[in-house]
Amino acid sequence: MLERTRRKDHTEVTFVLPPDTPPGPVSVVGDFNEWRPGTHALTPRKDGMRAVTVALPGKSEHSFRYLAAGDYWFDEESADGHDGVNSRLRT
Template sequence: MLERKQLKGRAQVTFVLPEDTPAGPLRLAGDPDHRSPTAHPLQPRGTRTHAPDVSVPTCNSHTFRYLAAGDYWFNDAQADHHDGTNNLIHT
């Protein structure tokens, strides 16, 4: 699930995944962090989910994917669009 909050000239996007989907440490990689799989670890929240907050420019599209243990890359079914490999979010 993607939660969005509009800020002045930027959007704050929270990438939310259930705590056990998939098991193990989770990371977010995409345009906002130049695809660095270490920039945004998904931290457990009290609601049995993982979620980092990322601030991105508005009026733009951004690609992202999730990385789990064992070099397992996966997509977000709730993304605005999929381009074959990546998820896209429009802000």
Template sequence: MLKLTGSAKSAVRTITFALPSDHPAGKVSVVGNFNDWKPGAAPLKKRSNGTMSATVKVPVDYIVAFRYLGENGTWFDDPDADFIDAGASVILAK
């Protein structure tokens, strides 16, 4: 699940990346152009409802390219992204 927030007057958008509690990837981080593709820079943390999430802030109109990195080097995309290209999930932070 992806959630994009920010007021119309703000120059920043907040993106929340979330995975369900039963996701099989184990420990996961979100890796993308907003953190120079550094594994572990944005780890998803367990929430009280069992899901895992991480939040990042990006400028308005930023094109976010990202993937999730799970344990054992497992890379995967988010089906809720605006689209998925050959190498990443993509969100248009409007």
């Protein structure tokens, strides 16, 4: 799930996943972090879900995927679209 908070000069996008699906560590990897695994690792929040927030420029588009343990790549179902194997989001 994607949560967006628009700010004056950027948009905060929070990437949210269930607590144990998939199991183990998960990070969001995309063009906004040069596709570097582990840069934006999801961590537990008070409601039990896992999340990470990334500040992105307003009115921009980005490709991303999730990377879980065991080199398991997967997409975001609630993304704004898909570009081949990547999820897409618009801020």
